[in-house]
Amino acid sequence: MHFAVAGREHELSFTRVRDYADTPAGIQADLRVSKVRPRIVPVPYGSRPSICPVRAWQAWREAASLTDPDGPAWRRLHNRWHTVLAGGLQPESIGDVVTRAGARAGIDIRFTGHSPRRGLATSSRMKGHDQIVIAKQGGWAPHSKVLAGYLEVVDQWEDNALLGVL
Template sequence: MRVSKTWPRMVPVTYSSRPAICPARAWNAWKEAAGLADKPNSPAFRRLHLRWHTVMQGGLELESVGDVITLTGERTGIEIRFTGHSPRRGLATSSRVKGHVRIVVAKQGGWAPHSKVLARYLEIVDQWEDNALTGVL
């Protein structure tokens, strides 16, 4: 699947065993519905004209992606503030909980192998899984 807000890269995204939450099925359905199937290099989400709400040529501005995620979180009534980094952080922590090693998480999520940001995300999971007090108390 081609991904990125700023530069395109290809990542393997597997089909989920649960069709209702499958990102690959959702992406394929969106490409078909949005007429993107034959336009692999076009933006997944297009800008709308502020006044006329007509679809414009370019993709969303970088800040708009984060704004959409934050606004969607607010509208759901969830008290945690979601940002543009929430999906990546969720990928990192969920992958680590399932036992994936750091290098695999980094590659899939687009982090450098020794990213300090990724290390902070994974620390939250690792503090419970790799705790010096486990089995001591």
């Protein structure tokens, strides 16, 4: 979900179960607490069920028995008994989860809590999405310099002055 909404850690840590509304096309994530402005992010079903954020949210909601709509959407797990605790994850904890997952996957670069946000921007650009569309998904200003910097990583290869010349 972190990647799908291009969220900041604090945006996810403050979401409640009710902030993820099922729709026929996926879910709408209501990110009420934000650094810039609240936004509702549409998250469509993924074409690959194994990495689909909608299916992952639905599986988590069921497995964790998240029945209280006002309860935290993302919860802590007890280390010893592997039970879901009532308290929600803090922003730093969300970043730690991302970092540990990257390390367990054996990825050579260090992932941080900001990696899913930046990753959505660059992955979307590699698939040909416009900066305005990407900005809307992640809550960036339409002509954000920060977002433009992320996209330049992709654009320097896709829209290079030497393409077709050499």
